[in-house]
Amino acid sequence: MVLPRAARTQRRTRIQEEKEELILEAALEVFATHGFRGSTIDQIAEVAGMSKPNLLYYFRTKEAMHRALIDRVLDSWxxxxxxxxxxxxxxxxxxxxxxxxxxxxxxxxxxxxxxxxxxxxxxxxxxxxxxxxxxxxxxxxxxxxxxxxxxxxxxxxxxxxxxxxxxxxxxxxxxxxxxxxxxxxxxxxxxxxxxxxxxxxxxxxxxxxxxxxxxx
Amino acid sequence: MVLPRAARTQRRTRIQEEKEELILEAALEVFATHGFRGSTIDQIAEVAGMSKPNLLYYFRTKEAMHRALIDRVLDSWxxxxxxxxxxxxxxxxxxxxxxxxxxxxxxxxxxxxxxxxxxxxxxxxxxxxxxxxxxxxxxxxxxxxxxxxxxxxxxxxxxxxxxxxxxxxxxxxxxxxxxxxxxxxxxxxxxxxxxxxxxxxxxxxxxxxxxxxxxx
DNA sequence: GTAATGTTTTACCAACCGGTCAAATTATCA
DNA sequence: TGATAATTTGACCGGTTGGTAAAACATTAC
Incomplete structure:
Protein backbone atom coordinates (compact mmCIF):
# COMPACT_ATOMS: atom_id res chain seq x y z
CA MET A 1 0.00 0.00 0.00
CA VAL A 2 1.08 3.51 -0.56
CA LEU A 3 -1.56 5.22 1.46
CA PRO A 4 -0.39 8.60 2.68
CA ARG A 5 0.82 8.67 6.24
CA ALA A 6 -2.18 10.40 7.78
CA ALA A 7 -4.64 7.89 6.34
CA ARG A 8 -2.98 4.92 7.96
CA THR A 9 -4.80 3.64 10.94
CA GLN A 10 -2.60 0.67 11.74
CA ARG A 11 0.11 0.88 14.34
CA ARG A 12 3.39 2.40 13.30
CA THR A 13 6.40 0.46 12.19
CA ARG A 14 9.85 0.66 13.70
CA ILE A 15 11.11 2.61 10.70
CA GLN A 16 8.26 5.05 10.99
CA GLU A 17 9.07 5.79 14.59
CA GLU A 18 12.73 6.29 13.86
CA LYS A 19 12.28 8.42 10.80
CA GLU A 20 9.59 10.63 12.28
CA GLU A 21 11.88 11.21 15.23
CA LEU A 22 14.73 12.10 12.90
CA ILE A 23 12.55 14.47 10.90
CA LEU A 24 11.15 16.29 13.90
CA GLU A 25 14.63 16.74 15.29
CA ALA A 26 15.74 18.29 12.01
CA ALA A 27 12.56 20.34 11.78
CA LEU A 28 13.17 21.72 15.25
CA GLU A 29 16.64 22.81 14.23
CA VAL A 30 15.43 24.56 11.10
CA PHE A 31 12.11 26.03 12.26
CA ALA A 32 13.76 27.34 15.42
CA THR A 33 16.31 29.34 13.51
CA HIS A 34 14.26 30.57 10.58
CA GLY A 35 10.63 30.54 11.60
CA PHE A 36 7.93 28.75 9.65
CA ARG A 37 7.92 30.82 6.51
CA GLY A 38 11.67 31.22 6.44
CA SER A 39 12.24 27.48 6.53
CA THR A 40 12.21 25.19 3.52
CA ILE A 41 11.46 21.51 3.26
CA ASP A 42 14.70 20.97 1.38
CA GLN A 43 16.61 22.46 4.27
CA ILE A 44 14.93 20.16 6.77
CA ALA A 45 15.47 17.20 4.48
CA GLU A 46 19.15 17.97 4.24
CA VAL A 47 19.55 18.27 8.01
CA ALA A 48 17.63 15.03 8.45
CA GLY A 49 19.82 13.40 5.83
CA MET A 50 17.01 12.26 3.59
CA SER A 51 15.41 13.24 0.32
CA LYS A 52 12.55 15.72 0.18
CA PRO A 53 9.96 13.30 -1.17
CA ASN A 54 10.99 10.81 1.47
CA LEU A 55 10.37 13.40 4.11
CA LEU A 56 6.99 14.19 2.57
CA TYR A 57 6.13 10.54 2.81
CA TYR A 58 6.07 10.88 6.59
CA PHE A 59 4.59 14.35 6.82
CA ARG A 60 2.46 15.29 3.88
CA THR A 61 2.97 19.02 4.17
CA LYS A 62 5.31 21.53 5.75
CA GLU A 63 2.42 22.57 7.97
CA ALA A 64 1.89 19.01 9.19
CA MET A 65 5.51 18.83 10.23
CA HIS A 66 5.28 22.08 12.09
CA ARG A 67 2.05 21.08 13.72
CA ALA A 68 3.49 17.75 14.91
CA LEU A 69 6.55 19.50 16.24
CA ILE A 70 4.57 22.10 18.15
CA ASP A 71 2.29 19.48 19.63
CA ARG A 72 5.18 17.42 20.85
CA VAL A 73 7.11 20.31 22.33
CA LEU A 74 4.39 22.50 23.79
CA ASP A 75 3.40 20.07 26.45
CA SER A 76 6.83 19.60 27.96
CA TRP A 77 7.44 23.29 27.62
CA MET B 1 19.23 59.09 -16.60
CA VAL B 2 18.29 55.75 -15.26
CA LEU B 3 21.19 55.23 -12.92
CA PRO B 4 20.30 52.93 -10.07
CA ARG B 5 19.55 54.64 -6.82
CA ALA B 6 22.80 53.86 -5.05
CA ALA B 7 24.91 55.33 -7.82
CA ARG B 8 23.27 58.74 -7.67
CA THR B 9 25.36 61.28 -5.88
CA GLN B 10 23.11 64.27 -6.35
CA ARG B 11 20.68 65.35 -3.71
CA ARG B 12 17.46 63.46 -3.47
CA THR B 13 14.22 64.44 -5.13
CA ARG B 14 11.02 65.15 -3.26
CA ILE B 15 9.53 62.03 -4.79
CA GLN B 16 12.52 60.02 -3.69
CA GLU B 17 12.13 61.12 -0.11
CA GLU B 18 8.44 60.36 -0.07
CA LYS B 19 8.70 56.99 -1.75
CA GLU B 20 11.63 55.79 0.28
CA GLU B 21 9.70 56.74 3.38
CA LEU B 22 6.68 54.85 2.12
CA ILE B 23 8.76 51.79 1.30
CA LEU B 24 10.56 51.67 4.62
CA GLU B 25 7.26 51.99 6.42
CA ALA B 26 5.89 49.04 4.46
CA ALA B 27 9.12 47.10 4.90
CA LEU B 28 8.93 47.63 8.65
CA GLU B 29 5.44 46.22 8.69
CA VAL B 30 6.39 43.14 6.70
CA PHE B 31 9.86 42.38 8.06
CA ALA B 32 8.62 42.83 11.62
CA THR B 33 5.95 40.19 11.22
CA HIS B 34 7.74 37.65 9.05
CA GLY B 35 11.47 38.15 9.52
CA PHE B 36 13.87 38.69 6.65
CA ARG B 37 13.65 35.32 4.97
CA GLY B 38 9.93 35.02 5.51
CA SER B 39 9.21 38.32 3.80
CA THR B 40 8.85 38.83 0.07
CA ILE B 41 9.41 41.90 -2.03
CA ASP B 42 5.96 41.48 -3.56
CA GLN B 43 4.44 41.64 -0.11
CA ILE B 44 6.24 44.84 0.75
CA ALA B 45 5.34 46.30 -2.62
CA GLU B 46 1.70 45.53 -2.04
CA VAL B 47 1.69 47.11 1.41
CA ALA B 48 3.49 50.14 0.00
CA GLY B 49 0.96 50.30 -2.83
CA MET B 50 3.46 50.17 -5.64
CA SER B 51 4.78 47.70 -8.17
CA LYS B 52 7.73 45.46 -7.41
CA PRO B 53 10.04 46.92 -10.06
CA ASN B 54 9.16 50.37 -8.83
CA LEU B 55 10.19 49.39 -5.36
CA LEU B 56 13.42 47.94 -6.68
CA TYR B 57 14.11 51.23 -8.36
CA TYR B 58 14.57 52.77 -4.92
CA PHE B 59 16.26 49.85 -3.20
CA ARG B 60 18.13 47.57 -5.52
CA THR B 61 17.83 44.48 -3.39
CA LYS B 62 15.79 43.08 -0.54
CA GLU B 63 18.91 43.21 1.57
CA ALA B 64 19.42 46.90 0.82
CA MET B 65 15.90 47.61 2.05
CA HIS B 66 16.47 45.66 5.22
CA ARG B 67 19.82 47.30 5.77
CA ALA B 68 18.36 50.79 5.35
CA LEU B 69 15.53 49.95 7.70
CA ILE B 70 17.82 48.59 10.39
CA ASP B 71 20.14 51.56 10.14
CA ARG B 72 17.30 54.01 10.50
CA VAL B 73 15.66 52.25 13.43
CA LEU B 74 18.60 50.97 15.45
CA ASP B 75 19.81 54.38 16.43
CA SER B 76 16.55 55.61 17.89
CA TRP B 77 16.03 52.25 19.48
C1' DG C 1 10.60 -18.10 -1.33
C1' DT C 2 7.17 -15.14 -2.54
C1' DA C 3 3.51 -12.04 -2.15
C1' DA C 4 1.99 -8.11 0.11
C1' DT C 5 3.19 -4.17 2.27
C1' DG C 6 6.25 -0.38 3.48
C1' DT C 7 9.99 2.76 2.00
C1' DT C 8 12.90 5.46 -1.03
C1' DT C 9 14.18 7.64 -5.23
C1' DT C 10 13.98 9.89 -9.79
C1' DA C 11 11.76 12.85 -12.53
C1' DC C 12 8.72 16.26 -12.65
C1' DC C 13 5.21 20.34 -12.10
C1' DA C 14 3.09 24.77 -11.30
C1' DA C 15 3.57 28.66 -8.48
C1' DC C 16 6.53 31.82 -6.50
C1' DC C 17 10.83 34.26 -5.68
C1' DG C 18 14.40 37.97 -6.33
C1' DG C 19 15.73 40.62 -9.85
C1' DT C 20 16.34 42.66 -14.94
C1' DC C 21 15.07 45.18 -19.05
C1' DA C 22 13.21 48.23 -22.17
C1' DA C 23 9.60 50.85 -23.12
C1' DA C 24 6.07 54.03 -21.53
C1' DT C 25 4.84 57.66 -18.61
C1' DT C 26 5.42 61.67 -15.78
C1' DA C 27 7.87 65.53 -13.60
C1' DT C 28 11.31 69.34 -14.04
C1' DC C 29 13.05 73.29 -15.84
C1' DA C 30 15.29 76.23 -19.55
C1' DT D 1 6.81 74.65 -25.06
C1' DG D 2 9.96 71.10 -25.59
C1' DA D 3 13.95 68.63 -24.17
C1' DT D 4 15.79 66.18 -20.56
C1' DA D 5 15.84 63.55 -16.59
C1' DA D 6 13.11 60.91 -13.17
C1' DT D 7 9.69 57.52 -12.38
C1' DT D 8 6.63 53.65 -13.29
C1' DT D 9 5.15 49.59 -15.57
C1' DG D 10 4.55 44.99 -17.98
C1' DA D 11 6.91 41.33 -19.71
C1' DC D 12 10.19 38.34 -18.65
C1' DC D 13 14.14 35.13 -16.60
C1' DG D 14 16.53 31.62 -14.08
C1' DG D 15 16.35 29.54 -9.69
C1' DT D 16 13.73 27.91 -5.76
C1' DT D 17 9.64 26.36 -3.48
C1' DG D 18 5.99 23.07 -1.83
C1' DG D 19 4.28 19.15 -3.49
C1' DT D 20 3.10 14.87 -6.81
C1' DA D 21 3.44 10.41 -9.63
C1' DA D 22 5.16 6.32 -10.40
C1' DA D 23 8.36 3.13 -10.39
C1' DA D 24 12.33 0.90 -7.87
C1' DC D 25 13.69 -0.97 -3.77
C1' DA D 26 13.42 -3.01 0.96
C1' DT D 27 10.99 -5.41 4.65
C1' DT D 28 7.86 -8.33 6.69
C1' DA D 29 4.45 -12.09 7.09
C1' DC D 30 3.23 -16.40 5.61
Missing part, protein backbone atom coordinates in the same frame (compact mmCIF):
# COMPACT_ATOMS: atom_id res chain seq x y z
CA UNK A 78 4.78 24.01 30.18
CA UNK A 79 6.03 21.46 32.70
CA UNK A 80 7.98 23.94 34.83
CA UNK A 81 4.84 25.97 35.39
CA UNK A 82 2.79 22.87 36.18
CA UNK A 83 5.25 21.94 38.90
CA UNK A 84 4.63 25.29 40.53
CA UNK A 85 3.16 24.15 43.82
CA UNK A 86 0.50 25.97 45.81
CA UNK A 87 1.46 24.09 48.96
CA UNK A 88 5.14 25.04 48.88
CA UNK A 89 6.64 28.17 50.36
CA UNK A 90 6.25 31.15 48.06
CA UNK A 91 9.89 32.12 48.02
CA UNK A 92 11.19 28.65 47.30
CA UNK A 93 8.48 28.00 44.68
CA UNK A 94 9.28 31.16 42.80
CA UNK A 95 12.99 30.59 43.15
CA UNK A 96 12.82 27.07 41.80
CA UNK A 97 10.44 28.05 39.02
CA UNK A 98 13.00 30.58 37.86
CA UNK A 99 15.71 27.97 38.08
CA UNK A 100 13.74 25.43 36.08
CA UNK A 101 12.89 27.95 33.38
CA UNK A 102 16.51 29.01 33.17
CA UNK A 103 17.61 25.42 32.88
CA UNK A 104 15.20 24.93 30.01
CA UNK A 105 16.57 28.03 28.29
CA UNK A 106 20.05 26.58 28.68
CA UNK A 107 19.26 22.98 27.75
CA UNK A 108 16.51 23.45 25.18
CA UNK A 109 17.15 26.76 23.46
CA UNK A 110 15.74 25.54 20.15
CA UNK A 111 12.41 24.72 21.70
CA UNK A 112 12.33 28.19 23.20
CA UNK A 113 13.12 29.81 19.87
CA UNK A 114 10.54 27.71 18.10
CA UNK A 115 7.84 29.26 20.24
CA UNK A 116 9.44 32.68 20.21
CA UNK A 117 9.40 32.69 16.42
CA UNK A 118 5.85 31.50 16.36
CA UNK A 119 4.52 34.04 18.84
CA UNK A 120 6.59 36.87 17.46
CA UNK A 121 5.04 36.32 14.07
CA UNK A 122 1.54 36.48 15.45
CA UNK A 123 1.12 32.87 16.59
CA UNK A 124 -0.77 31.89 13.41
CA UNK A 125 -0.44 28.20 14.27
CA UNK A 126 -0.87 28.13 18.02
CA UNK A 127 -3.33 30.86 18.85
CA UNK A 128 -5.85 28.33 20.10
CA UNK A 129 -3.33 26.78 22.47
CA UNK A 130 -2.51 30.21 23.87
CA UNK A 131 -6.08 31.10 24.61
CA UNK A 132 -6.94 27.60 25.76
CA UNK A 133 -4.63 25.28 27.72
CA UNK A 134 -1.97 27.91 28.35
CA UNK A 135 -4.39 30.52 29.61
CA UNK A 136 -6.10 27.97 31.84
CA UNK A 137 -2.82 26.93 33.41
CA UNK A 138 -1.67 30.48 33.92
CA UNK A 139 -5.01 31.49 35.41
CA UNK A 140 -4.70 28.67 37.89
CA UNK A 141 -1.16 29.56 38.98
CA UNK A 142 -1.96 33.27 39.05
CA UNK A 143 -4.67 32.48 41.55
CA UNK A 144 -2.12 30.74 43.76
CA UNK A 145 0.15 33.75 43.66
CA UNK A 146 -2.72 36.09 44.35
CA UNK A 147 -3.61 34.05 47.42
CA UNK A 148 -0.03 34.25 48.67
CA UNK A 149 -0.09 38.02 48.31
CA UNK A 150 -3.43 38.28 50.02
CA UNK A 151 -2.16 36.15 52.91
CA UNK A 152 0.77 38.51 53.29
CA UNK A 153 3.36 35.94 52.29
CA UNK A 154 4.73 38.03 49.46
CA UNK A 155 4.32 41.63 48.40
CA UNK A 156 1.14 42.56 46.64
CA UNK A 157 1.65 42.38 42.90
CA UNK A 158 -0.12 41.50 39.70
CA UNK A 159 0.44 37.74 39.36
CA UNK A 160 0.09 37.75 35.58
CA UNK A 161 2.78 40.33 35.12
CA UNK A 162 4.95 38.45 37.55
CA UNK A 163 4.65 35.34 35.42
CA UNK A 164 5.35 37.35 32.26
CA UNK A 165 8.44 38.78 33.92
CA UNK A 166 9.75 35.35 34.81
CA UNK A 167 9.06 34.05 31.33
CA UNK A 168 10.71 36.94 29.57
CA UNK A 169 13.82 37.20 31.73
CA UNK A 170 14.59 33.51 31.58
CA UNK A 171 13.70 32.84 27.95
CA UNK A 172 15.76 35.87 27.00
CA UNK A 173 18.88 33.77 27.49
CA UNK A 174 17.72 31.30 24.87
CA UNK A 175 15.93 33.55 22.41
CA UNK A 176 18.37 36.45 22.41
CA UNK A 177 21.46 34.36 22.96
CA UNK A 178 23.46 36.05 20.20
CA UNK A 179 22.79 39.43 21.73
CA UNK A 180 23.66 38.27 25.23
CA UNK A 181 26.91 36.79 23.98
CA UNK A 182 27.67 39.81 21.87
CA UNK A 183 27.19 42.22 24.74
CA UNK A 184 28.94 40.13 27.37
CA UNK A 185 31.91 39.62 25.06
CA UNK A 186 33.89 36.45 24.59
CA UNK A 187 35.30 36.44 28.12
CA UNK A 188 31.95 36.25 29.90
CA UNK A 189 29.89 34.44 27.27
CA UNK A 190 30.71 30.94 28.48
CA UNK A 191 28.35 28.60 30.26
CA UNK A 192 28.92 30.56 33.46
CA UNK A 193 26.50 33.19 32.21
CA UNK A 194 23.62 30.97 33.23
CA UNK A 195 24.89 30.79 36.79
CA UNK A 196 25.30 34.56 36.88
CA UNK A 197 21.83 35.00 35.43
CA UNK A 198 20.33 32.62 37.98
CA UNK A 199 21.97 34.47 40.82
CA UNK A 200 20.81 37.84 39.58
CA UNK A 201 17.25 36.78 38.80
CA UNK A 202 16.76 35.01 42.11
CA UNK A 203 17.94 38.10 43.93
CA UNK A 204 15.74 40.35 41.82
CA UNK A 205 12.55 38.37 42.20
CA UNK A 206 12.99 37.22 45.76
CA UNK A 207 13.83 40.57 47.24
CA UNK A 208 11.59 42.31 44.74
CA UNK A 209 8.66 40.40 46.18
CA UNK A 210 9.60 40.64 49.82
CA UNK A 211 7.18 42.36 52.11
CA UNK A 212 8.25 45.77 53.28
CA UNK A 213 6.75 49.03 54.49
CA UNK A 214 4.38 50.41 51.95
CA UNK A 215 4.16 47.42 49.66
CA UNK A 216 2.28 45.02 51.89
CA UNK B 78 19.00 52.79 21.74
CA UNK B 79 17.95 56.28 22.80
CA UNK B 80 16.33 55.22 26.08
CA UNK B 81 19.58 53.63 27.21
CA UNK B 82 21.61 56.67 26.13
CA UNK B 83 19.43 58.89 28.30
CA UNK B 84 20.34 56.76 31.27
CA UNK B 85 22.13 59.34 33.39
CA UNK B 86 25.06 58.65 35.71
CA UNK B 87 24.38 61.88 37.61
CA UNK B 88 20.74 61.11 38.42
CA UNK B 89 19.53 59.17 41.40
CA UNK B 90 19.74 55.41 40.83
CA UNK B 91 16.15 54.66 41.68
CA UNK B 92 14.66 57.35 39.49
CA UNK B 93 17.04 56.57 36.62
CA UNK B 94 16.14 52.90 36.64
CA UNK B 95 12.49 53.69 37.07
CA UNK B 96 12.40 56.08 34.15
CA UNK B 97 14.47 53.78 31.98
CA UNK B 98 11.89 51.08 32.51
CA UNK B 99 9.17 53.54 31.70
CA UNK B 100 10.81 54.70 28.50
CA UNK B 101 11.42 51.16 27.33
CA UNK B 102 7.85 50.24 28.07
CA UNK B 103 6.59 53.25 26.16
CA UNK B 104 8.64 52.18 23.18
CA UNK B 105 7.21 48.68 23.38
CA UNK B 106 3.75 50.23 23.39
CA UNK B 107 4.31 52.86 20.72
CA UNK B 108 6.77 51.11 18.43
CA UNK B 109 6.07 47.40 18.65
CA UNK B 110 7.03 46.79 15.05
CA UNK B 111 10.49 48.19 15.61
CA UNK B 112 10.85 45.92 18.60
CA UNK B 113 9.77 42.89 16.61
CA UNK B 114 12.08 43.78 13.75
CA UNK B 115 15.05 43.41 16.08
CA UNK B 116 13.57 40.47 17.91
CA UNK B 117 13.19 38.57 14.64
CA UNK B 118 16.66 39.48 13.61
CA UNK B 119 18.33 38.47 16.86
CA UNK B 120 16.23 35.38 17.28
CA UNK B 121 17.37 34.15 13.91
CA UNK B 122 21.01 34.61 14.79
CA UNK B 123 21.41 38.30 13.97
CA UNK B 124 22.93 37.57 10.54
CA UNK B 125 22.57 41.20 9.49
CA UNK B 126 23.40 43.09 12.66
CA UNK B 127 26.03 41.06 14.44
CA UNK B 128 28.59 43.81 14.01
CA UNK B 129 26.30 46.39 15.56
CA UNK B 130 25.73 44.11 18.54
CA UNK B 131 29.40 43.58 19.23
CA UNK B 132 30.28 47.17 18.39
CA UNK B 133 28.12 50.20 19.21
CA UNK B 134 25.62 48.30 21.33
CA UNK B 135 28.24 46.58 23.44
CA UNK B 136 30.11 49.84 23.91
CA UNK B 137 26.99 51.62 25.11
CA UNK B 138 26.02 48.81 27.45
CA UNK B 139 29.53 48.57 28.85
CA UNK B 140 29.40 52.26 29.63
CA UNK B 141 26.07 52.12 31.40
CA UNK B 142 26.97 48.90 33.20
CA UNK B 143 29.92 50.75 34.68
CA UNK B 144 27.58 53.42 35.99
CA UNK B 145 25.39 50.82 37.65
CA UNK B 146 28.39 49.04 39.09
CA UNK B 147 29.57 52.30 40.63
CA UNK B 148 26.15 52.85 42.20
CA UNK B 149 26.28 49.39 43.73
CA UNK B 150 29.83 49.93 44.97
CA UNK B 151 28.81 53.24 46.55
CA UNK B 152 26.02 51.44 48.37
CA UNK B 153 23.25 53.28 46.53
CA UNK B 154 21.63 50.10 45.27
CA UNK B 155 22.01 46.43 46.08
CA UNK B 156 25.01 44.65 44.67
CA UNK B 157 24.09 42.99 41.41
CA UNK B 158 25.46 42.12 38.02
CA UNK B 159 24.74 45.23 35.93
CA UNK B 160 24.67 43.36 32.63
CA UNK B 161 22.03 40.96 33.79
CA UNK B 162 20.08 43.87 35.21
CA UNK B 163 20.05 45.50 31.81
CA UNK B 164 19.06 42.22 30.16
CA UNK B 165 16.22 41.88 32.63
CA UNK B 166 14.92 45.34 31.85
CA UNK B 167 15.17 44.74 28.12
CA UNK B 168 13.45 41.40 28.23
CA UNK B 169 10.60 42.33 30.56
CA UNK B 170 9.71 45.50 28.69
CA UNK B 171 10.15 44.26 25.14
CA UNK B 172 8.11 41.22 26.04
CA UNK B 173 5.00 43.37 25.77
CA UNK B 174 5.81 44.19 22.16
CA UNK B 175 7.40 40.96 20.95
CA UNK B 176 5.04 38.53 22.65
CA UNK B 177 1.97 40.69 22.44
CA UNK B 178 -0.29 37.92 21.11
CA UNK B 179 0.65 35.73 24.01
CA UNK B 180 0.13 38.49 26.57
CA UNK B 181 -3.27 39.25 25.10
CA UNK B 182 -4.18 35.61 24.88
CA UNK B 183 -3.33 34.93 28.49
CA UNK B 184 -4.84 38.09 29.89
CA UNK B 185 -8.03 37.49 27.98
CA UNK B 186 -10.15 40.07 26.24
CA UNK B 187 -11.13 41.85 29.44
CA UNK B 188 -7.62 42.80 30.53
CA UNK B 189 -5.93 42.99 27.12
CA UNK B 190 -6.71 46.67 26.56
CA UNK B 191 -4.23 49.52 26.67
CA UNK B 192 -4.40 49.38 30.45
CA UNK B 193 -2.07 46.42 30.41
CA UNK B 194 0.84 48.77 29.88
CA UNK B 195 -0.02 50.70 33.00
CA UNK B 196 -0.30 47.49 34.98
CA UNK B 197 2.99 46.29 33.57
CA UNK B 198 4.68 49.58 34.42
CA UNK B 199 3.42 49.42 37.98
CA UNK B 200 4.55 45.85 38.42
CA UNK B 201 7.97 46.27 36.84
CA UNK B 202 8.76 49.43 38.75
CA UNK B 203 7.88 47.68 41.99
CA UNK B 204 9.91 44.63 41.04
CA UNK B 205 13.05 46.44 40.03
CA UNK B 206 12.97 49.21 42.59
CA UNK B 207 12.42 47.05 45.61
CA UNK B 208 14.43 44.25 44.03
CA UNK B 209 17.44 46.53 44.02
CA UNK B 210 16.91 48.15 47.38
CA UNK B 211 19.63 47.73 49.93
CA UNK B 212 18.76 45.38 52.75
CA UNK B 213 20.48 43.08 55.20
CA UNK B 214 22.63 40.59 53.41
CA UNK B 215 22.45 42.10 49.96
CA UNK B 216 24.51 45.22 50.48
Missing amino acids: LDPLREFDAEGSPVSEIRSYIRRKLEMARDFPRESRLFANEILQGAPHIEDELKGPLKTLVDEKAEVIRAWAKAGKIAKCDPYHLIFAIWSTTQHYADFDVQVRGVLGDERAGEGRFEDAARFLEQLFVSGLEIRDGTA | LDPLREFDAEGSPVSEIRSYIRRKLEMARDFPRESRLFANEILQGAPHIEDELKGPLKTLVDEKAEVIRAWAKAGKIAKCDPYHLIFAIWSTTQHYADFDVQVRGVLGDERAGEGRFEDAARFLEQLFVSGLEIRDGTA
